[in-house]
Amino acid sequence: MRRAVREFLEPVRFDELNVAVSGGADSLALTEATAHVGHRLGMPVRALVVDHRLQEGSARVAAEAAGLARKLGADTAEVLAVDVTGPGGVEAAARRARYAALRSALSGPDSVCLLGHTRDDQAETVLLGLGRGSGPRSMAGMKPLDPPWGRPLLQVPRSVTRQACEELGVEPWEDPHNADSRFTRVRLRTAVLPLLEEVLNGGVSAALARTAAQVREDLETLDFLAAGLLARARDGARLRTEVLAGEPAALRRRVLRRWLLDAGARDLTDGHLRSVDALVGDWRGQGGVWLPGSLVVDRARGRLAVNCREPEPKPEPKGE
Template sequence: MSALAAVRRAVREFLATVEAPAEVCVAVSGGADSLALAEATAYVARHRNLRTRALIVDHGLQSGSAEVAAQAAAAVKELGVDTAEILTVTVSGKGGPEAAARTARYRALREALPGGEGLVLLGHTLDDQAETVLLGLGRGSGPRSLSGMRAHDAPWGRPLLGVTREQTRGACAELGVEPWQDPHNADPRFTRVRLRAEVLPLLEDVLAGGVAAALARTAAQLRDDTEALDTVADRILTRAGGPEGLDVTVLEAEPAALRRRVLRRWLLGSGVRELTDAHLRAVDALVASWRGQGGVWLPGNLEASRCRGRLSLSRPEPTTPIPPTTRGD
């Protein structure tokens, strides 16, 4: 099977598994992955009477970025996409330029959807999935992170997680399209670039090939396990929950892996943000290692505490400083 046929088949199979809206959006950078995805989406959509819309995000981080965006818009129109729209964003915020650009890009893509609802296809490939798993391993992340990217996590769709970067390049060659080469993708200052250029090739050499595919399979297996455990955790949360917090007796009977999943879902659902493993384990200690200790402070100025056999969350009232005592002579 040719590379182009493989990309088209991946898109066809993905769209057959989801409830596709009348207009399918495709995020396009101008690189090989997104151009191949855009062409395949337009090809499949024509046979399903769907419209296609390309969304090109101009981050404004490089000289000539507006011209690159305009060229990408023109390229996808030539490849059969019905409409192409350029979204200009301002990149700022914490986490470094890579994380800030990703945040700005996803926000712009979501805001481009009517009411925030719809489907945006992203060009992440099997190689991207392998890099994501390696990043999670290097950072000591848990199975949720190691399970990688989901094929469908509304409104995002990733049809190419079983397609290699080599295949998307081959598809572009078959189409006679010259993809844009993002200089950031060769900049060793970025961790993902070094994984791509140095770590994965070394692993492929040492382990005699097939590493990227093996990492992607590992992600899929962990994702299945994670989703199964999350389903069980939801049932436990329903049993333990109540207006006064979580029933500790219900949680004490569960294994640590399930108990922490319940606590994680409860905390996130209650408004705790930027929850770390240290936060989660400290709250879990209120159940598993209870010795009358005080509450646990959490992001968002919240406190998890245990009282009368239940865990609860509260937002402590700010204390008013006592003015210094003055004495007259």
């Protein structure tokens, strides 16, 4: 555990070192290792405990986790209480609330918050991406460093964090939600991955994590090439289609995705990108492509432009 954290921290210096602590084995073992390594590097460590307030007694559990983090070496520990609301179910709403609270607790751009995601979490993420057909970005899994988030344990099995807690003599808190089969990740963890391990004679989690690393390297290369192509195609806020037309479609769509995000587009799907790409690679004089947020991509005089306009209202049905 300490070696994984040391290899993560030594190449980069952070002004502030935070650890997200749930009270579970992953975050407790990470807290001890971070405090051990961080202090040797002259970096103070702060523990951040999010109280989702979804269960009776959650405030007590959060306070106990904060106290345990201090015993494991954290210089300070804070509890962040959140309200879990919004669309997408409890699992998604809790995740949004947790990340928002952690981000707001950071003091500046050179702060990092370490998360206890392990190799097993990475494998679950890759499987989710495969099952949903979300493309290579989801199959690439989680990045070790994705500021302000740091994940030193992506090559460490979950079993090692439990062994570390046993060696430290601490009793991790078991979140009841982690055994609730209503949640997709719980079913992946308790049913799908064990079955795959049995059918494929083991090593599945490690193989999926390796796949994520390989796909991520490929994506970073394609993104680098796309950035250069985007710079050549830009004409102010517009894009010159003749620069893009002769390029591979996969590279074009990466250029278009970055351009659209820069223009304020959100919630882009593969279908959106393919429709916009057809304005370049399959141009037949078709109309603009509507995107979420009342944005539309138009082609005129060999240029693509993003415009904001309200859709035309549908005509009222005529009476009999």
